[in-house]
Amino acid sequence: MEPINEIIPIEMAQFLSTVIQFKMDKMRLVQLCASRLPGQYELSYCFAKGLDMWTLRLVVGEDEPVPSITQIYPCAFIQENETAELFGVKIENIQNDYQNRLYRIDRETPFKEKG
Amino acid sequence: MGKLAKSPWLLHYDGSSCNGCDIEVLACLTPVYDIERFGIINTGDPFQADILLITGGINSQSESVVKQIYSQMPNPKVVVAVGICACTGGVFKTCYNIKGGVDTVIPVDVYVPGCAARPQAIIDGVVKALELLERKRADYAAQKKTAEGEGGTDSGTYQ
Amino acid sequence: MAKQSIVPFGPQHPVLPEPVHLDLVLEDEVVVGAVPSIGFVHRGLEKLVETKDYKDYVYIAERVCGICSFGHGMGYCEAIERVMHIEIPPRAKYLRTIWMEMSRVHSHLLWLGLLADALGFESLFMQSWRLREKILDQFDRMTGGRVIFSVNTPGGVLKDVDDEMLRSLLRAVDELERELRPVADSFLREYTVGSRLHGLGVLKPDQAVELGAVGPMLRASGVRYDARMLGYGAYPELEFEPVVLTAGDSYARCELRLRELTQSFALIREAVGKLPAGPIAVPVKGNPDGEYFMRIEQPRGEAVYYVRANGTKFLDRFRLRTPTTSNIPPMVSLLKGCQLADVPLLILTIDPCISCTER
Numbered sequence: 001m002e003p004i005n006e007i008i009p010i011e012m013a014q015f016l017s018t019v020i021q022f023k024m025d026k027m028r029l030v031q032l033c034a035s036r037l038p039g040q041y042e043l044s045y046c047f048a049k050g051l052d053m054w055t056l057r058l059v060v061g062e063d064e065p066v067p068s069i070t071q072i073y074p075c076a077f078i079q080e081n082e083t084a085e086l087f088g089v090k091i092e093n094i095q096n097d098y099q100n101r102l103y104r105i106d107r108e109t110p111f112k113e114k115g
Numbered sequence: 116m117g118k119l120a121k122s123p124w125l126l127h128y129d130g131s132s133c134n135g136c137d138i139e140v141l142a143c144l145t146p147v148y149d150i151e152r153f154g155i156i157n158t159g160d161p162f163q164a165d166i167l168l169i170t171g172g173i174n175s176q177s178e179s180v181v182k183q184i185y186s187q188m189p190n191p192k193v194v195v196a197v198g199i200c201a202c203t204g205g206v207f208k209t210c211y212n213i214k215g216g217v218d219t220v221i222p223v224d225v226y227v228p229g230c231a232a233r234p235q236a237i238i239d240g241v242v243k244a245l246e247l248l249e250r251k252r253a254d255y256a257a258q259k260k261t262a263e264g265e266g267g268t269d270s271g272t273y274q
Numbered sequence: 275m276a277k278q279s280i281v282p283f284g285p286q287h288p289v290l291p292e293p294v295h296l297d298l299v300l301e302d303e304v305v306v307g308a309v310p311s312i313g314f315v316h317r318g319l320e321k322l323v324e325t326k327d328y329k330d331y332v333y334i335a336e337r338v339c340g341i342c343s344f345g346h347g348m349g350y351c352e353a354i355e356r357v358m359h360i361e362i363p364p365r366a367k368y369l370r371t372i373w374m375e376m377s378r379v380h381s382h383l384l385w386l387g388l389l390a391d392a393l394g395f396e397s398l399f400m401q402s403w404r405l406r407e408k409i410l411d412q413f414d415r416m417t418g419g420r421v422i423f424s425v426n427t428p429g430g431v432l433k434d435v436d437d438e439m440l441r442s443l444l445r446a447v448d449e450l451e452r453e454l455r456p457v458a459d460s461f462l463r464e465y466t467v468g469s470r471l472h473g474l475g476v477l478k479p480d481q482a483v484e485l486g487a488v489g490p491m492l493r494a495s496g497v498r499y500d501a502r503m504l505g506y507g508a509y510p511e512l513e514f515e516p517v518v519l520t521a522g523d524s525y526a527r528c529e530l531r532l533r534e535l536t537q538s539f540a541l542i543r544e545a546v547g548k549l550p551a552g553p554i555a556v557p558v559k560g561n562p563d564g565e566y567f568m569r570i571e572q573p574r575g576e577a578v579y580y581v582r583a584n585g586t587k588f589l590d591r592f593r594l595r596t597p598t599t600s601n602i603p604p605m606v607s608l609l610k611g612c613q614l615a616d617v618p619l620l621i622l623t624i625d626p627c628i629s630c631t632e633r
Contacts, residue, residue, distance in 0.1 A: 003504055005567060029486045030569075031578045031595035046567060046578065051504055055567060075486040075603035078312075079595070096309075103212075103313035103632065106175045110211045110321060129292050131315040134629045135340020135421040137292065138384065142410075145387075145403035176314050177293065180285055206337055209325065210318040231340055231421045 004052035007044070012066075015058055019069050022047045022054075029073045032080065034087045036111065041089050045069070063090060070095040078102070086111045119165065119191075120249040122154040125241070126164035128184055130217060131207075132171025135231030136198035140168055143241075148234040150241060161187040166244050168237075169223075172200045172207055173214045185221045191251035193244040195225040198232045205230060278306065283617065285314050292628040296621075300614060308609040310602055316632040323592040328354060328562060328583070331592070332426055338594060339630040340421045341384065344377040345572040346594070346630075347426035349579040352506055353568035354428040357583055360558060364508075364550045366430035371508040372443075372545045373417070373425065375538040379450070380409045381573035382531045382538075385625050386461065389528065392618045393470055401457050408450050412443050430555025440546050447539050458532045471525035475608040475620045478522060485604040488597050489575020491624055494530045495522040501571035512544050524623045531625075561587050572597055574625045596630035 010018060030046035030053060037059065043066065045056040060066055068091050070077050077095055081102040084091045088109035129137050143150045144157050158164055161184045173181060185194070196217045199205040204215045217223050224247050227240035279300050285293035293314035299307035322334050335350040336343045348370050355362060387402035410420045416439050417423040425433050461467055477487065482495040492499055493516060500516035502509045517533045519526040562583035570577050575597030582591040601624040608620055 007565075026480075026483060028483045030576075031580075031593075031600075033580060033591075033593040033595070035582055035591040035593075044567075044580070050499065053567065053569070073484075073486070075484070075600070078310075078599055078602055098311075102311075103316040104176050105212050105313070105316060105318070107211050110318060129315065129629075131317055132629065133337045133340045133343070133422075134292065134627065135337070135343065138340060138421060142403065142407070145407070146400050147404060147407040171315065172317070174314075174316060176316070177285075180293070180314065206334060207317045207319070209322065211321060212316050212318045230337070231419075233420065 003050075004054065006053070007055045007057050009057045009059075012058065012060070015056065016067055016069070016072075018056060019045070019072050023072050025049060027054075029069075029076055032069075032076060032083065034083045034089050034111075036087065041087060043083070043089065060089070062088075065090045065092045067092055068094040085109070088112045119252050120245045122156070123165040123245060123248060124158045124163050125150075125155050125166045125168060126158055126161055126184070126188070127168045127170075128181065130169050130171035130177050130181060130201060131174045131213065132198060132200055133231075136170035136201070136229075136237075139231050139234050140170060140197060140237060143234045143237050148238060150238055153242065153245070155241065162189065164188050165192060165248060166241065167192065167194045168197050168241075169194065169201050169217045170197045172204045173217060173220050174212045175214065178214065178220050181217070181220050191248060191255045193224045193248045193251065194221060195227060195240050195244050196223045197227045197237055197240065199228055199230045202226045202228060277301070281614070292626070294621075294626065294628050296609075296617075298609070298614070298617065303614050305609050305612050305614060305617060308606050310606060312628065312632050314632070315629045319633045320592050320594065323589045325588065327587050328589050329428060329558070329587075331589070332428070333424055335592075335594075336422055336424060336426070338633055339596075339627055341381055341627060342377070342572050342574065342577075342596075342630055343422045344373050344426070345570055345577065347424070348374060348507075349568055349570040349572075349577055349594075350581070350592070351426045351428050352570065353566050353579040353581040354562055354583075356566040356568060357562040357564045357581055358428070358558065358560070360429055360556060362430045363553045363556060365434075365552045366554050367508045368545050368549045369431050369435065369554065370426070371512070372542055372549075373413075373423070374507065375541045375545070376409055376413060376443075378538045378573045379535055379542075380406050380413070381625075382535050383409070385531060385573075385622075386457070386528075389619070389622050390461075390467075392622050393467060395460075395467065398457065398460055398467075401460075405450055405453055405457065408446050412439075412446050415439055415442060427555060427558075429558040430553070432555070434554050440549070444543065444546060447542055451536070451539050454532075454535065458535075461528055461532060468525065470616075470619060471528055472523060474524040474616055475612065475623060476521070476523045477604055477608060481607070482522070482604065485607060486600045487575075487604040488600045489572070489625075490527055490530050490534070491575065491601050491604060493517060494519050494526040496520040499576075501569045501576040504569055506568075506570065508545055508548075511548065512541055514541065524619060527623045561585055562589070574598060574627055574630075575601065577630075594630075594633060596627065596633075598624065598627045598631040601626070602631070
């Protein structure tokens with residue numbers, strides 16, 4: 001049987017409660033990443049249990065704040081800092097916030113614009 | 116050959132390489148290629164090193180580290196750029212965070228091409244560096260000038 | 275309470291082949307906190323996908339890291355193939371699997387050498403790397419490269435192997451297995467090695483899952499997860515059962531990698547025996563459109579390749595979450611409470627690959 005590899009679109013209102021639910025189910029945070037849409041960001045949070053993986057898909061506006069999940073999954077701090085620094089996603093209340101100084105690159109938010 | 120070129124100490128730093136050249140540099144030190152037969156010992160301490168092997172291109176963070184390591188090494192010293200990234204920036208040249216080859220930051224004496232550079236090529240480059248080191252030592256002795264390029268141990272630049 | 279002091283560790287450090295920096299907060303000799311800073315090898319490779327043809331990007335993906343290079347090329351290609359619904363020929367699947375396991379052998383031997391070096395056991399370091407050269411010779415013979423092979427392409431592989439290569443590979447594997455035994459004994463039975471590794475950095479199963487550990491870190495803590503069970507490549511047709519240990523300390527992580535070496539030898543032998551005849555690639559036409567999260571078991575653990583394509587030859591987004599990114603949080607948590615002298619060992623037991631992490 002093929003393991004589950006599913007993308008679940010989710011609204012901001014249910015986002016944190018779903019992540020907490022996943023945490024209670026003892027899921028492992030696989031990865032989180034952003035990609036750019038016109039005027040928006042698309043955030044993908046992957047969680048796995050056993051071989052199955054579910055991806056929460058959150059679409060946010062360019063200046064819309066996103067709550068950090070480091071209160072629930074502290075291990076997300078590196079990837080959240082990376083997303084904030086490279087894309088300019090406004091992630092709020094990250095534990096171990098590097099203040100956009102994780103990679104310390106010269107160019108600001110290089111992934112925000114195409115090309 | 117003088118004493119220095121018979122027992123040089125080698126320091127290796129990874130600029131922003133993909134590890135490919137790094138592990139080949141390490142492979143040079145191990146039994147099959149065995150660079151130690153030239154009297155070379157790998158050291159981790161810039162203050163005792165004569166040859167600096169740099170792999171990978173330079174980005175904004177590694178720039179200060181490379182400069183500092185270079186300034187901490189005593190004269191005479193030779194820099195070998197290992198791999199195409201260290202020579203010119205290689206496939207990463209167009210990346211937003213890459214400044215270019217090592218020679219954009221410090222003077223480079225020997226360029227070793229390849230992606231990844233083969234151990235044979237690295238050894239060849241190091242042997243060329245030995246000749247240069249000997250020549251530099253002779254010039255240096257002739258000039259008899261005082262040592263220069265004290266880098267200090269300020270850890271602030273690591274940040 | 276003892277006075278706290280901060281010791282900078284790295285980026286240029288004798289035990290680290292790669293640059294990473296840690297600020298260690300110490301009370302006397304005990305580490306009470308560690309703040310990792312990365313970014314010394316950040317290049318911005320993910321961005322290149324917007325200016326490179328998706329077929330050419332394989333070569334960039336392979337150069338994310340020189341140690342895991344084959345796996346990165348394979349992971350990227352598998353993700354593209356899933357997006358484009360391409361079924362690659364069986365021979366290509368088997369060849370990828372053989373090369374992947376050879377990569378695992380070389381990576382684990384490399385790690386064992388670095389571990390021995392961190393212990394100050396120089397001769398063991400040399401022995402491990404001597405053995406590693408045997409597998410690199412086979413790589414050289416089969417693909418023409420020692421560390422970066424460029425044999426993957428969307429749709430299959432670029433180079434075929436002949437019987438002589440396979441015979442030589444099997445001979446090398448036999449030789450390696452025989453010569454590994456005394457080396458493995460030194461790691462597992464030597465009193466000095468054991469005294470440094472036993473009970474160091476214990477990671478409990480719950481903790482490992484919570485902190486997102488992957489690969490040998492996770493399996494040494496008793497969690498049965500290996501991305502090879504997901505059924506990519508030829509693994510579903512081979513006898514594969516992940517190695518799982520329960521102790522969760524550094525010794526278990528060392529033993530686990532040694533056992534995985536033996537397992538990889540068996541997988542290589544089986545795959546070579548079953549290698550089907552036929553073409554090695556299918557032609558790929560058109561451009562990808564869609565997205566996929568692909569998981570691959572790299573030597574260091576599970577890596578995630580995310581590809582998002584828009585129907586043109588340039589992808590929208592390529593994201594690579596490497597095993598070390600996931601293993602840094604458990605490492606930071608293990609560092610708290612350890613002795614300063616054990617810091618290099620603990621950093622090594624996660625098998626850090628910094629150029630993967632920063633891309």
